[in-house]
Amino acid sequence: MIDAQIVVIAKEPVAGRAKTRLTPPYSPAQAAQLAASALEDTLRAVAQVPVRHRVLALDGLPGSWLPPGFVVISQRHGGLDERIAGAMADAHRLHPVPVMLIGMDTPQVTPELLTSSMETLAEHDAVYGPAADGGFWLYGRRVPDPATMLGVPMSRPDTGTVLLHRLRRECRSVGLAPELVDVDTAADAALVAAEAPWSRFAAMLEAMALPATAGAER
Amino acid sequence: MIGELYTESLAGAAVEIEHVDGTRAPLEATRWREPIAGDEELLTRCAGPTLDVGSGPGRLTVALTRRGVPALGIDITPHAVHLTRRAGAQALVRDVFGHVPGSGRWATVLLADGNIGIGGDPLTLLKRVRELLRPGGWVLADVAPPGTASKVDRVRLRHGDELGEWFGWATVSAADIARLGVSAGFTCVDHWTRSGRWFARLR
Numbered sequence: 001m002i003d004a005q006i007v008v009i010a011k012e013p014v015a016g017r018a019k020t021r022l023t024p025p026y027s028p029a030q031a032a033q034l035a036a037s038a039l040e041d042t043l044r045a046v047a048q049v050p051v052r053h054r055v056l057a058l059d060g061l062p063g064s065w066l067p068p069g070f071v072v073i074s075q076r077h078g079g080l081d082e083r084i085a086g087a088m089a090d091a092h093r094l095h096p097v098p099v100m101l102i103g104m105d106t107p108q109v110t111p112e113l114l115t116s117s118m119e120t121l122a123e124h125d126a127v128y129g130p131a132a133d134g135g136f137w138l139y140g141r142r143v144p145d146p147a148t149m150l151g152v153p154m155s156r157p158d159t160g161t162v163l164l165h166r167l168r169r170e171c172r173s174v175g176l177a178p179e180l181v182d183v184d185t186a187a188d189a190a191l192v193a194a195e196a197p198w199s200r201f202a203a204m205l206e207a208m209a210l211p212a213t214a215g216a217e218r
Numbered sequence: 219m220i221g222e223l224y225t226e227s228l229a230g231a232a233v234e235i236e237h238v239d240g241t242r243a244p245l246e247a248t249r250w251r252e253p254i255a256g257d258e259e260l261l262t263r264c265a266g267p268t269l270d271v272g273s274g275p276g277r278l279t280v281a282l283t284r285r286g287v288p289a290l291g292i293d294i295t296p297h298a299v300h301l302t303r304r305a306g307a308q309a310l311v312r313d314v315f316g317h318v319p320g321s322g323r324w325a326t327v328l329l330a331d332g333n334i335g336i337g338g339d340p341l342t343l344l345k346r347v348r349e350l351l352r353p354g355g356w357v358l359a360d361v362a363p364p365g366t367a368s369k370v371d372r373v374r375l376r377h378g379d380e381l382g383e384w385f386g387w388a389t390v391s392a393a394d395i396a397r398l399g400v401s402a403g404f405t406c407v408d409h410w411t412r413s414g415r416w417f418a419r420l421r
């Protein structure tokens with residue numbers, strides 16, 4: 001049992017609110033179903049990590065996609081930097097042990113990858129997992145400090161390097177997790193599904209095979 | 219709500235409710251000992267045997283009993299149940315998720331005063347409450363105004379430096395109740411406002 005916690009920061013998969021960048025080509029209802037699958041894959045992977053606490057920092061309400069074993073807290077208001085910093089600080093207030101945070105856009109994540117990232121955090125002050133688009137998919141701190149995250153410009157090609165730069169300045173040591181593709185656009189969705197054919201996300205994407213994609217394959 | 223501090227609050231102590239982000243607000247549990255504007259909206263719609271879930275000191279259970287509507291309050295706080303009984307109504311110390319008498323036979327289940335928040339998982343609570351209802355029965359609930367963000371939170375009670383355990387509590391906006399009700403298996407959900415409160419009925 002690892003004496004730490006994993007926080008999943010997520011938005012309730014409601015049509016028109018979740019994964020809106022998948023529309024087009026997917027309809028808002030399909031985008032929400034894909035978001036729900038990605039969220040459920042993520043939560044199920046986290047549920048299998050031998051970690052003391054699992055927290056879902058949720059914008060909205062839990063649904064039937066929530067597996068047992070999670071404590072749900074609400075997200076703070078504001079930009080993504082404030083939400084992430086707030087979720088880590090609030091989780092740490094609830095359980096004063098190291099915090100590792102991930103989002104709902106990497107359904108290919110496995111319990112083994114999360115476990116090894118937690119082990120990395122045990123050896124460093126921080127752990128950082130870069131995303132292929134220049135952002136980050138994982139961020140952990142032995143003791144969270146909201147100031148590190150506040151003001152990091154989000155959804156930009158340099159988001160990750162800004163954060164990593166700040167971490168290297170503020171922490172004695174920063175461990176790295178492998179780079180992952182996170183699902184933002186339909187093209188990312190296809191890449192991630194190919195990487196994790198076992199996932200609910202891949203099955204849902206397959207079930208929704210777009211006429212255009214089917215045509216291109218033929 | 220749970221525990222010693224809630225009991226103290228019912229007796230008038232200045233107990234606060236604290237959120238994980240550190241913000242606090244007075245609980246003012248004594249407000250639940252007097253009728254509240256809008257109660258009539260709930261009371262007149264209780265048709266037949268009514269289960270008041272999280273009945274607290276029992277103002278609604280007592281009001282129903284006085285009108286001749288068979289009513290039972292359930293609450294996990296023994297002192298709250300004691301106050302309800304002393305006021306002449308029936309109440310039991312029961313967790314809504316545990317064994318509840320008359321399962322499948324209640325005409326109305328009340329989730330008043332934000333009690334749709336009980337347990338911090340309103341979908342699970344509504345599914346549970348649906349098992350308690352008889353066919354054709356309905357739930358009456360207080361909900362938050364449509365502009366409010368629905369959410370689930372961890373909260374704890376605080377009296378000075380004395381702290382209770384963290385527990386889950388949810389807020390459900392009128393704008394989300396239909397979607398939630400349908401997921402829980404209800405087929406007809408409506409909501410309305412009166413006296414500054416928002417109410418929902420789920421059938």
Ligand SMILES: C[S@@+](CC[C@H](N)C(=O)[O-])C[C@H]1O[C@@H](n2cnc3c(N)ncnc32)[C@H](O)[C@@H]1O
Nearest residue numbers: 219250272273274275276293294295313314331
């Ligand atoms: C907001 S207060 C309700 C006030 C009450 N309706 C009144 O008129 O006084 C919430 C109540 O729910 C009760 N409660 C909390 N969790 C419960 C559970 N799992 N089952 C039953 N009652 C619960 C608390 O003890 C508390 O009395």
